[in-house]
Amino acid sequence: MPERGERSYDDPCGIARALDLVGERWALLLVRELIFGPKRFTDLRHGLAGASQNVIAQRLRELERHGVVERMRLGPPARVPAYRLTRLGRELEPVLLALARWGSDLPIRTANELSTDALMFALRATYEPPGRSTRLREYEIRFELDQYRVITGTDIQVARGPATDPDAVIATAPDVLRDLVYAGRSLPLSLDRGEITIVGDRSAVRRLITSFRRPPTTE
Known part of the structure; x- marks a missing residue:
């Protein structure tokens, strides 16, 4: 069930249930930024220059709560905090690839x-x-x-x-x-x-x- 304050389609369709988890603005692009491996928060901000720090932090919390991303530490030796996709998150890769192929035929604006x-x-x-x-x-x-x-x-x-x-x-x-x-x-x-x-x-x-x-x- 969505947390209090989260929007839901309240629809049992699998598409709707998926969008309840990753349908918010910037969520899927955060997943895209993690496809090739873990990243620090600062690297995610650099990759999503159009999103504010607060929005990225909020989406990460939501994706973490839903089991799509998880926190980890890069290293050694630095042991820097970072985020990576979970197994559930990695299963979105073919979905994103299909969406990217569909979108690649649309005009760039x-x-x-x-x-x-x-x-x-x-x-x-x-x-x-x-x-x-x-x-x-x-x-x-x-x-x-x-x-x-x-x-x-x-x-x-x-x-x-x-x-x-x-x-x-x-x-x-x-x-x-x-x-x-x-x-x-x-x-x-x-x-x-x-x-x-x-x-x-x-x-x-x-x-x-x-x-x-x-x-x-x-x-």
Whole structure:
């Protein structure tokens, strides 16, 4: 049952019962920010710049009460407080992925930046490799504060952390990678300007950035 003051659809439908837990504004985006692993409160605020500190704290309390997230400590050695998804929370991943795929075909109506986790989740949702090659390629994508291991073939896998044996290591900013993938930004020009560096197979990187469906910009 919802706590006193919480809104409920008061409907026995499974959709309504799910939305009673994760249907409040920012709740599912908090889950998105935790898909690739635990985060500190400050990292969650950075990833959800449009939400106030109070709103994020309130949603975390609600999600924790409903068993979707739990508190933990990162470390050692720092033992920093953080949040992570529970088993119940991790089961939302395919739901979010389906929703992201559906939303990727809608026009973009904001100039705001994607968080790094939102960008990597978008790559998962829009992956459409050219041709029928099943060859696996591994990449390490490095941003200023985050790094991700990406494996592509007939599907795509994304995990936070370093790659084990990458075909290429890519270092750039999230907005540069976003524009390379989704806005047709020139890779040679970005290399010349120092906006991206590549160590390894550049042809594999060119293949990577052309392997995603681009969103419409107008209706």
